[in-house]
Amino acid sequence: MTAQAPIRHMIDTGAVRICCHEWGAQHLGAAPTMVLTHATGFHGRCWDRVIAQLGPRHVVAVDLRGHGHSEAHPFDDWRDLADDLVAVLADLGIEAALGIGHSVGGSVTLLAANKSLSCFARLILIDPVLMPPEFYEQRVNPMAAPEGQMHPVARRKPEFDSLQDMQTLLSARPPYALFDHSVMEDYCRHGTETVDGKQRLRCTPEFEASIYQSLLAYPDIPATIREVPQPTLVVRTQQPRRPEDFRDFRFSPTDPGLADRLPNGRDLLLPQFTHFLPQQAPEFCAGIILAGENAF
Numbered sequence: 001m002t003a004q005a006p007i008r009h010m011i012d013t014g015a016v017r018i019c020c021h022e023w024g025a026q027h028l029g030a031a032p033t034m035v036l037t038h039a040t041g042f043h044g045r046c047w048d049r050v051i052a053q054l055g056p057r058h059v060v061a062v063d064l065r066g067h068g069h070s071e072a073h074p075f076d077d078w079r080d081l082a083d084d085l086v087a088v089l090a091d092l093g094i095e096a097a098l099g100i101g102h103s104v105g106g107s108v109t110l111l112a113a114n115k116s117l118s119c120f121a122r123l124i125l126i127d128p129v130l131m132p133p134e135f136y137e138q139r140v141n142p143m144a145a146p147e148g149q150m151h152p153v154a155r156r157k158p159e160f161d162s163l164q165d166m167q168t169l170l171s172a173r174p175p176y177a178l179f180d181h182s183v184m185e186d187y188c189r190h191g192t193e194t195v196d197g198k199q200r201l202r203c204t205p206e207f208e209a210s211i212y213q214s215l216l217a218y219p220d221i222p223a224t225i226r227e228v229p230q231p232t233l234v235v236r237t238q239q240p241r242r243p244e245d246f247r248d249f250r251f252s253p254t255d256p257g258l259a260d261r262l263p264n265g266r267d268l269l270l271p272q273f274t275h276f277l278p279q280q281a282p283e284f285c286a287g288i289i290l291a292g293e294n295a296f
Contacts, residue, residue, distance in 0.1 A: 013088065020088055021060065037101040049186065060092065101128060107129050122231050124288070154206050160192070163188050163192070167185065
C-alpha cells in the first residue's frame with residue numbers, strides 16, 4: 001500500500017477547497033479508516049513515514065486549510081478547521097474512523113469529534129494544543145506574539161533556492177534538526193511549490209502565525225472537551241516548566257489533566273520525546289497508533 005503514491009483529492013466544503021491524500025482505498029471497510037491530521041505549518045504528507053509502518057489498510061491524511069495543497073481561506077477560529085475536516089470525511093463517506101491528530105491537528109480532530117459523533121469511533125491525540133482551563137478563563141495565550149509585535153513565526157524564511165538548500169538550512173537548526181531525515185525530505189518536497197525558480201512554502205509564515213494567534217478565539221474549549229465521549233488516548237511529550245517553554249515548540253502544549261477531563265480519556269506521558277514525535281520517531285509513533293487502536 002504505502003510503496004505507491006496516495007490518491008490526491010480536492011474537496012469543496014462550501015467554504016474552502018481542502019486537499020486530502022488517500023492510501024489503500026481497496027481496504028476500505030476491512031478495518032476502521034485511519035484519519036491523520038498534521039501540526040501547524042506542516043501538511044498531510046508529513047505522515048508518510050508513519051503511514052508506511054501501519055500495514056495494508058485505508059488511510060487518509062488531510063492538509064488543513066492554508067497548508068499543503070488546501071486553500072488558505074481566512075477563518076474565525078479552530079472550529080472552522082474542524083468543519084473542514086467533518087466535510088471532507090462526509091464527502092469521502094468515512095464514518096467511525098480512528099482519528100489521529102498531532103498538535104493543532106489533535107485539537108481539530110477533537111473539535112470535529114464533538115461536531116459530528118459519527119466521524120470518529122476512537123481518537124489518538126499526540127500533543128494536542130489544548131491548554132489548561134485557566135488559560136481560556138484568563139485569556140492568556142502563551143503562543144501569541146507580544147502585543148504590538150509581529151509573531152516570530154511570521155518572520156520565517158518563505159522561500160529557498162532549491163529543495164536541497166532548504167533541507168540543508170533547516171536540518172541545521174532546531175526543531176528541524178530533530179526530524180528523521182526521510183521526514184525532512186517529505187516536509188520540504190510536499191510543503192513547497194516552485195515559483196520563479198525558487199521553492200516557496202505552501203503554508204505562508206503569515207498563515208502559520210495566524211494559527212497560534214487564534215488559540216483563544218474559541219474560549220469554550222474546556223466545556224467542549226467534556227462533551228467528547230469517544231475513547232481517547234492523549235499522548236504527551238517533554239513537559240514545559242517555565243513560561244518561555246510555551247514558545248519553544250519542542251515542549252508539549254497539552255494540558256496535563258486533559259485525559260482526566262475527557263469522559264473516556266487515557267494519558268500516555270513520553271518525556272523522552274519532544275513535541276515533534278511523529279517527525280522525530282515515525283516508526284515509534286506508528287507503534288503507538290497500532291498498539292492504541294483497540295487498547296483504550
